[in-house]
Amino acid sequence: MTSSIAMAICALTGLLCGLSPSAPTIQAAYEREAASGNSQHDPGLQVMEASCEPPSNGQFLCQVMFLSKDDPSQRLYFDVVAVARAGGGFALKSGLCKR
Amino acid sequence: MNFKRLAAISACGAILAALTDPAAADAFVEPPVFASANGVLDLLMIAKARPIPALSLTPPGGGAPVHPTGWIYEICQRAKAIGNQCPADSSTVAEYGGVRLALQKGDVLKIRLVNQLPKLDPSKVTHAADPGEANLPLNLTNLHTHGLIVEARAPTLANPTFGDDVFVQVYNSANGTPIPQTTHQHGSIVKDYVDYQIAIPANHPSGAFWFHPHVHGLSLNQISSGMAGIISIGQAGDYAAGDAVASGFPGTQVRHLILKDMQVLAAGQIGFDNGPADVAEGEVLNQEDPDFCAQYPASASEQRQGSCPGLDGSDDGGNNYVGGRWFFTVSGQVFPTLRVTNPDGELWRLTNASGSVSYDLQLTDDWTQRPMVMQLVSVDGVSIDVPPATALGTVVQLGGGRFKLAECPQRLPVALRSAFICVSEFTMMPSSRVELWVTYRDPKLRPASSPTGASATLKTIGITTGPAGDSWPAIDLAKVQFAQAKPRALTNLGLSILGDALAANQTGGIFSAPVPYAKAAPLPLLCKPLASGHRRRIFFGLVDYNDSDSFGLGYEEVDEHGAVIPGTQVPVSAFDPSRNAVCLPLGPGQTPVHETWELVNLATENHNFHIHQTKFRLVQPSAASGSLLAPKLNPAIGAGVMEDNVPLPVASPNIQDVANSQNGYCTIEQWRGGQCSSTPVVVDIPFSQLGEFVYHCHILEHEDGGMMAKIQVVPSPY
Known part of the structure; x- marks a missing residue:
């Protein structure tokens, strides 16, 4: 689905489609997962940039650039994460791995 | 031998496949060169599919020849690029045979690698079902500078480019977005392009290296489809000089021979690891089945100049490759002719850029049918430095079974630092490089003027890698004509080597x-x-x-x-x-x-x-x-x-x-x-x-x- 078609569907349905995930919202989703003890994602990460595709099957796939908060070298990592709408925000489904 | 053997059905079902004449003996052409300037080489490299005109199959029953579609690097200087596109002019190179990146010590190699490779049929991707590898059919890629002694640098906020890092994966957005895997077994994932910045140390050895993709699970697919080129650091004259006159060996007498191979299929159905699947006329089999051809010609009349014919292995549980052909190219050319005309001979830099093929190389004198002697100059990009008093047994052990020593001509009474090491056979497993000084020699193995019509054949004589290993075929790779009539100026008996094996x-x-x-x-x-x-x-x-x-x-x-x-x-x-x-x-x-x-x-x-x-x-x-x-x-x-x-x-x-x-x-x-x-x-x-x-x-x-x-x-x- 192209971005323009997705936007048109959003306008017709009145959904909050314009709110695609961003680095802060993905970071918030990640921190919620970390707080719940989910070990699916590496700990201590800071999302610096995110670029998301239009949603498909209720999920966004986003390319993210992130680093480890405790890494003095500020090494960058890149991954593709899956996020889905949950409540008023987003839930992190997969991704955010350094390895 | 681990290629999955499945019985095959050839849609053509025929031995009728007509093949193009494989014996066209074109003059060898050096690979195109991109040279650094002012300490930098800054390139745009686009990985993409492209037909290979030098290779062709003629369909059974005739018709227009079919050229296989390989995967190549389209390369241009970044300064001439328009965004992530190379200009459509002669400054852009897109050769199957591979280019040479000519660098100097202390240079910085900058490459923007763009992935425009096609999406793959999952049924033909061997490792797509491996844990964490479900994205392989998206044909991700990356780049490795093989043999360079450089930092495997990861990107940072201060410098977001990659060094020689094989863990980055570049996806082509047009093939779809990679699906996050449930394992942590991947590296950095980026879309469409990645920027590399590789600093060559000022004390790096001079010599011959190469580059190729290094994505775990797809390396064989991509290299077998053509994705490789070579890198030179410094000049041959940095470590090789004449034994008669102590001046560096001229770069104009250096040849770069990139050995690649490609298995091209006839239309039909063959077995892949994931089961049988249809293949199109001219499709590339990028898993390199060693049983594609018979290891040796069926008869003395079978010409194997740069290729061998597909074999029906179905009786043995393998595939039927009849109508297909396995090409072995030298810098992208099928059985080229190299003319050695300089009286001081040539330095040949050979790179085995095949995915899995091993070569057992000889330069066979066409008159005597005996292997000619060549002087060993470097191995894997590092010039050798063997003290003259070294026992031959030690030299053999140092070589690790890679070369067969030959008798050298008597040494001149001069203080050469490294002994002459002469070889008559060189085994090159995948990724191997070697530099050999090639010149015509008389019956006493001394460099000599060549008689009229002297010629030789560069060939791999066939090699088997053990009882559970593979049998790689015997192929004539190139014709060599010697026309060295004038007196030599630089050499008497060989090259004097001041090797980096010592200096490093x-x-x-x-x-x-x-x-x-x-x-x-x-x-x-x-x-x-x-x-x-x-x-x-x-x-x-x-x-x-x-x-x-x-x-x-x-x-x-x-x-x-x-x-x-x-x-x-x-x-x-x-x-x-x-x-x-x-x-x-x-x-x-x-x-x-x-x-x-x-x-x-x-x-x-x-x-x-x-x-x-x-x-x-x-x-x-x-x-x-x-x-x-x-x-x-x-x-x-x-x-x-x-x-x-x-x-x-x-x-x-x-x-x-x-x-x-x-x-x-x-x-x-x-x-x-x-x-x-x-x-x-x-x-x-x-x-x-x-x-x-x-x-x-x-x-x-x-x-x-x-x-x-x-x-x-x-x-x-x-």
Whole structure:
């Protein structure tokens, strides 16, 4: 689905489609997962940039650039994460791995 | 042999496939060159599909020839690029044969790599079902500068480009977005393009190197489809001069021979690892089945000039490749002609850029049918430096079975630093490079003017890599015509070599001097120096002895008495990029560190050990301290020969289980218990570059199958 078609569907349905995930919202989703003890994602990460595709099957796939908060070298990592709408925000489904 | 054998049905079902004349003897053309200027080479490289005009099949019953579609690099200078596109003019190169990136010591190589490769049919992607590898059909790629002694640098906020980092994966958005995997077994994932910035150390050896993709699970697919080129550092004259006149060997007399191969299919149906699938006329089989052709011609009349005809192996449980053809090219040309006209001969830089093919090369005199003698100048990009008094047996051991020594002409009474090393045969497993001085010689093997009509054939004579290994075919690769009539000016009996195998290990050399960019830092958890006298032992085996495709590496540390250090043992395991198999720091003052590794082949097939970011030398644990083979390197005499890949001899089991029920592979326990003998190949490895990188078998079927492990080198805390 192209971005323009997705936007048109959003306008017709009145959904909050314009709110695609961003680095802060993905970071918030990640921190919620970390707080719940989910070990699916590496700990201590800071999302610096995110670029998301239009949603498909209720999920966004986003390319993210992130680093480890405790890494003095500020090494960058890149991954593709899956996020889905949950409540008023987003839930992190997969991704955010350094390895 | 691990290519899945499935009976095949040829849609053509015919031996009628007409083939193009493979004997066209075009003049050899040097690969296109992109040279650095003012310390920088800044390129745009676009990985994409493209028909290869030099290769063609004529369909059965006639019709227009079909050119296979390979995957190549379209390359241009970044300064001329428009965004991520190269201009459509003569400054853009898109050769199947590969280009040469000509760099100098101290240069920076900048590459923007763009992925425009096509999406793959999952049914034809061997490893798509492996854990964490479901994205492989999206045809991700990356780049590795093979043999360069450079930092495996990861990106940072301060410098977001990548060094020689094989863990980055570049996806083509047009093929879809990669689906996040449930395992941590991947590296950095980026879309569409990635920027590399690779600094060549000022003390890097001069010589011949190469570049290729290094995506675990797709390396064989991509290299077999054509994705490779070569790199030169410095000039041949940096280390090679005439023995008559001490001036450097001219670059104009250096040839770059890039050996590639491509298996081109006739239309029909063949068996892949995931089951049978239809293939189109001219489709490329990128898993390199060694049984595509018969190993040797069926009769004396069968011409194998640059190719061999597909074979029907269905009676033996294999595929029917009749109508297809396996091409072996030299810098993209099928059976070119090289004319050696300079009286002082030529320096040939050969690179085995095939995915899994091993070559056993000879230059055969067309009149005598005997192999001609050539002088060995460098191995894997490092010029040799063998003291003249070195025993021939030592030279043979230094070579690790890669070359067959030949008698050299008597040495001149001059003080040459390195002995002449002459060879008549050179085995090149995948990734291997060699430099040979080629000139016509008289019956006493002395360089001489060539008689009218003198010619030779560069050929691979066919090689089998052990009882459980592969049989690679005999092919004539190129015609060589000698027209060396004028008097020689530079050489008398050979080249005088001032080899980097010595210089790299002396004061200021790359394996001796402090690493300039390394800064003291605390050691990461579980990272520590190897204890004095200890060795690392690497096993090359199978994870599951019932599965011939389950390649892996095992590990243990042993002390100075050969006792295994408790807690260090790791069974043979498939590659896991999320786990360091080895981590070590540089020495105090950020100096290079030498480690001794034992390489134990558990297989009755050869493997080809390769490690990134460094070179190594072969040693004998019992050799005297003054020997080139001594475990501890003597900087005064150097390494003699340095390599970045070495064939591992096959194991010899004395129980039937290995052949009968273990796919030709011994277990570690059988090796330890003496039921299987395999003498370790012992190497001295100097580590001088930081970062996370890998060591692996460079037979790419094995590497993609899991025979690889991760290593990290970190700064010293002091």
